[in-house]
Amino acid sequence: MIQIGLLGFGTVGSGVVELIQKNQSTIAKRLGENLEIKKILVRNLNKKRLFSSEEKITDDPAKILGDNEISIIVELIGGDEPALTYIREALLAGKHVVTANKEVISKHGKELLDLAQKQGVNLFFEASVGGGIPIIRPMKQCLAANEVIKIMGILNGTTNYILTQMTEKNKSFEEALWEAQKEGYAESDPAADINGSDAARKLAILSSIAFNSRITPDQVYTEGIDSVNLIDINYAKELGYRIKLVAIGKRHGNEVEVSVTPILLKEKHPLASVSDAFNAILVEGNAVGRVMFYGQGAGKMPTASAVVADIMDAVRTRSGNRIYCTCYDELNIMNPGHSISRFYLRLRVTDKPGVLSKISGAMGENQISLSQVFQKNTMDHTAEIVMVTYEVPFENLQNALEEIKAYRQVEEISSVIRVEEES
């Protein structure tokens, strides 16, 4: 009988209890052991719960972290503190730890893995990225013989659901967000999803593993989807693209480029057909080529699936076979200005002769060639200009846009979105 201490009894916590109960027989047969949740840490004892064994619940972490019968701690509180402290204490107490905490792992992963190694215990975090989709273990083990060239992921279900509503149902951003909140795909305060920081944390974790170099969320160049307009979604469609919020990690020699931004993907790109709240991670290795992992990136039972699988692995690896921090390299983070990409631009200008010529001139001066240009006269002597550039360093584009912004006839630079070349 393996005794487990559960920290946190929210959505995922109750999902884990449910799953261990529901699939008890299957889990026991596969593992050769029974899993028992001995104690559960909650914040507030008074909150009524539909839980059969009231004696398992405590609001005192010491009762769990100090219990010698408990060999595995499962941290599902989320956020920085007190989760970080509890995980440290669990490792110091010689207990294995399973967590879903992307904030703690993305910022403190290296320190905690080193501590686990020193203590001779294991730390698992499959559920911290991509919910139930197997991605951490495949990258650490199945793709271990590869040098990773690039990873691309749709890592946030909320924003993918919103963009899908905009693309398939022609909803505005605000309408799509409201729909997402109604359906439970977005929180009442969806900022961390919308502004890309949730995806940035997950990319930091994946990139650290992929490139064997410690990358933290603050190093990820991040743009959210707040400036993606339905107009851009439709222009993109006309041009044969879909707009997704894509996390990219790419190796350039001793540098690594990490970003989370909206991207125009060709219709045929494997990520372009990933809809609604689904996530997907595309990994390109120098032996395996392209592989993709796809599934539900969040949700009570998918996340519980990853947590309980990690618990089973913690049981199996009690006496050895551990993979600790593999961040032995120290790659530089590439300056986002040096990132080379194609770009989609949408500008609003006063419809006067010569404005297109001036804009193209500024582009040319910054070594930006244009692949497509079209202009639509909207109304009241205003025109909308849409351009797609060839590949150019981001800083060249930024320089050009600085100049262009200053022109009297340019009313607004409405949209600047990267375009992915490969399909």
Add this chain to the structure above:
Amino acid sequence: MIQIGLLGFGTVGSGVVELIQKNQSTIAKRLGENLEIKKILVRNLNKKRLFSSEEKITDDPAKILGDNEISIIVELIGGDEPALTYIREALLAGKHVVTANKEVISKHGKELLDLAQKQGVNLFFEASVGGGIPIIRPMKQCLAANEVIKIMGILNGTTNYILTQMTEKNKSFEEALWEAQKEGYAESDPAADINGSDAARKLAILSSIAFNSRITPDQVYTEGIDSVNLIDINYAKELGYRIKLVAIGKRHGNEVEVSVTPILLKEKHPLASVSDAFNAILVEGNAVGRVMFYGQGAGKMPTASAVVADIMDAVRTRSGNRIYCTCYDELNIMNPGHSISRFYLRLRVTDKPGVLSKISGAMGENQISLSQVFQKNTMDHTAEIVMVTYEVPFENLQNALEEIKAYRQVEEISSVIRVEEES
């Protein structure tokens, strides 16, 4: 330094040597050990090779299986014998084994895993299904907390390439096969791919793991793509479907349904967009929901990627943490006649009054309802009838077709293809 004995030096064997060389530094840093291929078994010493260390090559298996310095045997000969005997001898000699051999694993996997367990060594076979795509380890470990409801896979690159050529380039089966052979996606004798038996072996392996019950290739109901005509590909498109050769494993209580057949998939089905020689496996678990694994199902370097990752895992698990045979259940294989599905049918009839009525009558007598029917008069008083049924047991359809075949006006039952309901 970990000493490895390589059995077989064909495409994958040389890929493994190349990969260990090329990514040597990365592998050593991640593993904490150096991998060395000490000896290589070939059939014919005289064959000239571009190989630096001639002294590694031998045609005597005893020199490898009896070498005490070698701790890991990598079997890449393929086929039943002598590979099966070599694997047994390696396990009996207390060596870990890594193999890509789907024939041996699908037919003898349980026996070999039990032998490995008895000998206290490990047996890995990630490369036996889906080339470089992580699937075996994710199923055994990452999805270990799930009860698997269904698995669906495109497991054969040759047939997927052919069907893609037919679908996207409007080629006939023969033209597409010729193209596949020219491009290296099909062997000169492609029978095992075309007739579905390659996919059946892979499905047997995946299903045994998914449903914890030993399933062998001979138990898989198998149809190949030899009877898929360009006409059917185009009718399917008109109806909003794509035709793929799909391996399906599905649990029904204490029974499991296993089949490899051409299937009409809705355009939006995740497997419908898997093209060319790519493979994909869709797994539905009762906690995680749907997850999909996609990538190159074959090829020198992708397969080598999976083999070397297994070698690394063999090194890590030298002292414990092994997953042996998990076939503890004994599920019955469902009688293929009881398999319930929708069906697409194409018939050639003499264009006489009443033929459609007779055919529909036979359908009705066998409780088969029709969802769509259309008729095209071709020439010379011949007509082509296409029908799509609602869900019906396969044996009901077989009975109806027996009757229909006997009608004087029915010249040929040209096509019978299952239609997948979900998207």
